Amino acid sequence: xxxxxxxxxxxxxVTGALLHDVAAQDQIVTEAPAASSPPALEAPLPRMTYEExxxxxxxxxxxxxxxxxxxxSAATVVGAALLFPAMANQCYVIDFPGGAEVRCTxxxxxxxxxxxxxxxxxxTGVVISGIMFGVxxxxxxxxxxxxAYERSRxxxxxxxxxxxxx
Numbered sequence: 001x002x003x004x005x006x007x008x009x010x011x012x013x014v015t016g017a018l019l020h021d022v023a024a025q026d027q028i029v030t031e032a033p034a035a036s037s038p039p040a041l042e043a044p045l046p047r048m049t050y051e052e053x054x055x056x057x058x059x060x061x062x063x064x065x066x067x068x069x070x071x072x073s074a075a076t077v078v079g080a081a082l083l084f085p086a087m088a089n090q091c092y093v094i095d096f097p098g099g100a101e102v103r104c105t106x107x108x109x110x111x112x113x114x115x116x117x118x119x120x121x122x123x124t125g126v127v128i129s130g131i132m133f134g135v136x137x138x139x140x141x142x143x144x145x146x147x148a149y150e151r152s153r154x155x156x157x158x159x160x161x162x163x164x165x166x
Contacts, residue, residue, distance in 0.1 A: 051147050058140040065133035072125030079118025086111030 048056075090108025094101045104112060158165040 051143060051150075055140065055143055055147070058136060058143060062133065062136040062140055065129055065136055068129040069126065069133050072122045072129055074122075075118050076122030076126055079115045079120070079122050082111045082115030083119050084115075086115060 086104070086108045090111060091102055091104040094103055155164055157163075
């Protein structure tokens with residue numbers, strides 16, 4: 001059986017190579033670069049300030065927190081979809097003197113066993129990532145406000161009016 005699979009693979013490779021005219025001796029076609037004008041001088045990119053670097057880092061961390069919030073929300077929904085129907089339809093309570101016991105069918109045990117950790121782990125993750133997302137978005141909002149205030153208070157050149165603007 002092992003030799004049959006290897007034979008089929010070799011046959012497919014050889015057939016593909018013959019049909020597409022593949023050979024190791026084909027010439028390599030290279031083209032000479034076209035003569036062009038000298039490279040134009042480009043204006044250097046303005047350097048980023050510390051606040052801009054911090055803003056980029058906060059945007060990235062806020063994006064990761066938002067993705068975590070979405071992922072843990074999905075885990076919570078899947079866990080709830082498994083846990084609650086299993087508890088309602090697949091499990092039942094047995095009352096006896098001195099206590100009660102919950103018994104589940106085999107399918108109920110599987111659904112509860114998978115749904116319980118997903119649901120409660122997802123709830124925990126939603127709370128934690130929601131707090132982190134809110135904190136990071138708040139920091140980003142305050143940084144944007146501070147940057148806008150500093151920009152509006154600075155003396156700068158206005159090219160439209162050709163003068164300094166305060």
